Amino acid sequence: MNASAARPAAFVMVSTAHGSMLVNRFDYRLTPGGGFGVGYQLLTRSAFDPDEVDIALRLLETRRKHFGDGVVAIDCGANIGVHTIEWSALMQGWGEVIAIEAQERVFYALAGNITLNNCLNARALWAAVGAQDGHIRVPKPNYLVPSSFGSLEIRQRDSTEYIGQEIDYSDAATIETKLVSIDGMALPRLDLIKIDIEGMEIEALTGAAASLRQFRPQLMIEKIKSNETELRAFVTELGYQVFPMGLNLLAIHGSDPALGQISCG
Template structure:
């Protein structure tokens, strides 16, 4: 493991995926289906989310990766948890680079072990939270649902201090010269993370997959989901729902219809795909067109 920092800020940590010193008794493990095959995966002891894992959760993420990544692509996996999404992405970007960024210390230990055990040398784990500024933040370490603790909640939520970095700073420090995809799932803190990525968003114009979780936005940060949605629409010319292997244009739905779907049918959790140019989504659009009744009719020649 090595520490890195810039401008005297708090260090973050990049773990060599070929060396893991975490004790084996710190984990639970079992074989689970992932990216088309069974894998032995490690998770922190007491990880309830992992104990309920069945494999279906990442099927649509694998389709996304196949639609937007190339074998030599570079991606940022923000909120990488124990490394499952990074391992899925590495199946497509097998000659590229996946920077797997995770704030929770116990998840990060499992992430580095999973990368090591599966020989995924294209994955580079980084330990830190991401946000609009450099420093340190309180973090609630809670399985797959950990989050940066808002200052006003510090006295009521148990937390541990972790380094926070801007994605722009991380990109500079690792010498990023290409960026194709950002996947971000950090329990309602997505806007803050993207604010700290303004430079790389403008420079590389990557495809962004993010979780829109209205419950987390309200409960953890007292934020307006509508304001966040309007910010996304103002920032990205392309904004789509990615669900069941299909893209749905958010602009065509409208703000009210999207929020109604998110709060009712999607149970507050919607995966969104954002991009600057439609050509970045061409293959994903083609995959989307193959799904559903319309795609079935086309394949049958009707």
Template sequence: MTEKGKRLIENEHVAVKQCKYGTMMYNTNDAFIGRSMDLYGEWCDNELDIIGQILQPGCLVVDVGANIGTHTLFFAQKVQEEGFVLAFEPQRLSFQMLNGNVALNGITNVKTYQTAVSDKEGKIPVPVLRPTVKANYGAISAQGHEHGEEVEVVTIDSLNLARCDLMKIDVEGMETKVLKGAVKTIQAYQPVLFVENNHQTNSKELIETLYDLGYRCYWNIAGYYNPENFLDNEENIFENMSPEVNMLCFPKHIEVAVHGCPEVTGSEDSWLKCIERVREEMLVGAED
């Protein structure tokens, strides 16, 4: 391990390390986010490269599904002190790390909420994961559980925001519900939407909801490993994993050139179909 990648603090399941966007604490038993932070000092940096081209100082960002704050810290830095980030994370232990990472970096333009976000207000049970057990802690949905700690559920519309420039939604299959609870906000401010679409069973309804809101959608499909990662680690532990799949969405009336992100062709489209189209286009180009 290089000096740059040295753990500054560690205990049974928590480590602190200097990472790409600041000093970060993470769960060393988290098989995805935690392991990526430990080995690479970053998580899904391709997503941040895309989003970073959109954000400007003064923007208001809504981060739904903030986890431990890997994206939250980046957003806060991009929008600077004149901007603001609202970060939502329902899992208590992840929420505690989110707050720790905000505090460790002296960030003052972030407000955190230990709440779930959906289409209706209320309360739901959210399971508390054992932090000493190896697991994919970022893949646990807040819905569909009978037991757990009671957590408040809010809608984005209930916040009565005065502005919204970007909404990032990564909630393990609840993305459509989040959008349906944000219709008034989206109609009022027309934010850019960055929405996870990893779940094939939910994809059709999610795309239709975005179309109904007046958006054009573009696939952002990328592997978890970044060859140019912060810690210069050449080992790709995610080589055999399915990619991370999101949609970058703009209001239809806005003319944008989205390079490297093919447009979603309809509600029946999928990231697998998109990859096949790109592959066929490359073959045709090679023949020409």
């Protein structure tokens, strides 16, 4: 081997509770309150947000029970694919997963983890989710610098979170990436949408309005970087009831038979 060609390894193979996964060993941020990041949880606990994952699995089971086989779930902001892998394994033979990730290098790990775990009922899309179809410029962090890469915000704000490194939002430091709307996907069925896209949640909901009216899917929406009042108002107007779920909101349509089974805080 040519020593001058040596380079540090960011992504490593890790045995986790979700299966073997490609994980960036630098995917963490340490603060006085503790560490966080998808990689941090997988490398220190072998699992990522198990309670949240379990709730999603139970929701998918209710959709099969009440609406039959053919369940379709979208993982918006799939990161390296913990939810995607778990959903795919559960729904083998009766459902499918569409996993969407905007960061190119993270997307490669997502696709690898889908293949590695034989998730033949899942597919990955390299894209951001928004209010309309088009393109958006996505920052390119240094994946060798310890940072919470899942916390990266595509759209810069006055209060943009510091993920462990400064992010350059100039055109020269970003990459043009496909922007998709859920309505634009023209799906024949839709049962569950998880939206964890660092402040762009309301944009994703706006771009899914027709699908929400038609299919009334269950929704798991991260709220920590969005206006919770705005999120609640949007889905309530469409007939949903909203429940707190940790850092997320769980929204179930008033017509969904699963509504009577909801209990979370």
